[in-house]
């Protein structure tokens with residue numbers, strides 16, 4: 246195929262003409278309550294997998310399969326009929342977070358509705374809306390080109406939000422089946438409406454339950470109070486001890502291993518037109534940003550470790566009063582980790598610190614629920630350049646380059662195991678309420694996401710000139726900023742090797 250502007254225009258026109266139809270199809274997917282962490286929704290999760298598979302088949306992908314796993318199914322599809330063109334692995338997830346507290350939703354989380362140009366539903370933006378958009382981008386290209394400009398493989402998972410490891414096991418077992426030059430993911434955000442973003446870093450996570458046990462059974466607080474261990478109070482002491490009022494986690498190794506932010510990287514952040522602290526305060530409805538005051542909030546959000554308590558269970562929480570000293574209590578605690586801090590190194594440090602802080606008479610066990618490594622994307626490669634071009638064409642302004650604080654555990658494995666650089670180009674907004682009541686997806690961004698993916702794939706398949714041109718990133722920020730190095734030593738050795746598309750198309 247030769248470069249043909251008419252083709253990309255006709256694919257974009259296809260998207261524009263079918264806006265309502267794409268939205269209706271997304272609504273069908275959004276109506277399926279595929280909450281991966283709640284066992285009672287197992288069948289719904291499966292139904293969502295089948296819906297995605299069905300749509301992949303309908304658009305013309307080959308070898309579409311719902312793959313059974315120990316957890317929730319994976320959905321795979323491919324189209325490999327563009328010899329000599331790059332192969333793009335498209336990843337997304339069809340599972341969603343729980344909806345509680347459901348009474349805070351203004352409409353049913355599983356009955357999508359458009360209000361004020363926003364789609365409201367659980368999973369609207371994270372990630373059904375964004376993932377489904379990528380399928381629609383392929384459909385548009387398929388219809389306009391009677392084929393695709395590049396090869397694609399799709400791997401869509403159903404337990405991202407639950408920290409499941411089915412996809413990790415699959416990627417580790419079948420690297421040859423997933424061979425690709427680049428992975429493309431739309432599951433991140435942009436800083437403000439109209440400001441497109443390429444995310445070049447994500448944090449990892451270690452999610453744990455700290456279980457505290459005291460007496461062998463519950464006790465009367467009058468009969469035993471004064472001599473009894475109280476696991477809830479012990480947990481409170483430990484939680485308060487793990488992170489001080491100054492926002493610093495009391496595990497010094499977490500900080501001594503951090504890579505400093507270079508002036509070049511800070512300059513990259515400064516290119517963003519968004520006043521991040523003001524935006525954050527507005528979004529949270531607070532007028533202070535607690536945490537390490539001496540550290541730039543942008544750094545705290547993405548490049549510093551965090552420790553957060555998600556919930557505490559134990560004792561008597563019903564109406565009324567009960568004078569009990571509980572025998573046990575549990576806290577759910579996670580740490581977000583910049584890519585240079587690995588969960589396997591941090592977990593033992595956490596265990597040791599909890600043991601040090603635990604008061605006498607109580608025993609504490611730190612159980613790992615799940616974990617995933619952070620991601621650091623080298624920016625000086627042709628795929629980032631193609632994405633930069635695609636986003637600039639779509640939005641009429643160049644993208645900002647940002648690190649985000651959330652985690653997409655499989656992204657690190659794509660570079661480690663498949664040796665593929667990752668392009669993270671999502672279209673979520675800071676006020677999309679992901680994981681919270683009233684999750685939404687800005688409707689124009691639903692279509693922008695489809696159109697920017699169309700452009701990206703088109704550029705990779707058709708426009709070697711764009712790919713050969715030096716990108717902004719190779720000229721500036723990646724010089725000495727550390728971003729040319731990938732997360733792990735292994736991945737680092739491969740940074741920038743996947744340049745096939747520069748020479749082949």
Ligand code: BES
Nearest residue numbers: 371405406407408432433434649651652
């Ligand atoms: N889409 C998010 C990840 C994300 C959030 C990226 C915000 C950038 C900004 C993803 O679906 C998610 O929420 N992941 C979980 C993973 C965890 C359960 C292992 C997360 O980050 O909590």
Ligand code: ZN
Nearest residue numbers: 338371372432
């Ligand atoms: Zn997501």
